[in-house]
Amino acid sequence: MRYTIEKVNTVSEWGEFPSRRSIEDAILRSLVIIDKPEGPSSHQVSSWVKKMFEKKAGHSGTLDPNATGVLPMGLGKAVRLLDLLHSVPKEYVAAMKFHDHVDRKDVEEILKEYKGEIYQKPPLRSGVKRERRKRSIYDLEILDVEGRDYLLRVRCESGTYIRTLCKDLGKTLGVGGHMMELRRTEAGGFSEDESVTLQDLRDAYEFYGESEEKELKSILLPYERALDNFAKVKVKDTAAGSILNGADLAVPGVLEMDDFSAEDKVAVVSPKEEGLAIGEALYNAEDVMEKEEGLVVKTDRVFSPSGEYPERWK
DSSP states (O other): OEEESSOOOTTOSSSOOGGGOOHHHHHHEEEEEEEEOSSSOHHHHHHHHHHHHTSOEEESSOOOTTOEEEEEEEEEGGGGGGGGGTTSOEEEEEEEEESSOOOHHHHHHHHHHHSEEEEEOOOGGGOSOOOOEEEEEEEEEEEEEETTEEEEEEEEOTTOOHHHHHHHHHHHTTSOEEEEEEEEEEETTEEGGGOBOHHHHHHHHHHHHTTOOHHHHHHOEEGGGGGTTSEEEEEOHHHHHHHHTTOOEEGGGEEEEEOOOTTOEEEEEOTTOOEEEEEEESSOHHHHTTOSSSEEEEEEEEOOOSSOOTTOOO
């Protein structure tokens, strides 16, 4: 549901549509979804991208060197938004081998038991403190079977160790088992269909150096995509300037808003959909409609849009 308090004016002289940013601005504040190859670590991939653009770069959700798939990355000022992607479920396709014969029906029954909340201890190679932790498995199914080799699709909470999951499945069935290959097909709300290889990114960057920017611009996603997982509150240009200076959002500054509940994390955007801030809703959206004054969102963090706004500090 969407609530409208005042008609939105998108022809204002203030701000900038994310899709209309110059290529130079885009490089300063974009997301890149890399299809990580087998071999390098996630940190090595980040280092290569940083060296390529000569800009700050970082990644969200580390993949093991032997794993492949979706690795969201931030460039420039978008790096500080990457933590917003951690709350979004991830999806994997894992190839595992049971150490002895198991009946498919038995495996299917065990998979049902593993849906929901499970407890895991990170593997030794993870590099994090090995404490028992609770994680959620949202979906777990068999895609293919060949002998003792099973191909599984796993949709789970961020921070779930698929290698540990495979080992635990084998232990539960009494035959043992281990993960052979792993591919992440979705992370941070981005799918593998949106990902590009490092070679594709390099080629697009080389074309950009030769004054052909179209390919690179299609790869660079606006940092606002990191806000798609939150309810949004659209505000007036005058309110945008105050928010970018660190102010909280008050009722008179609101134009439109998605439905949300008190204490939800919400994204604040301009009339042209530029991401301005992330904050905590102080009331339900329905209750805000009944108010004429007072605060709506307590601002936690402001971003760095390319557009200019009234009252924005230089």
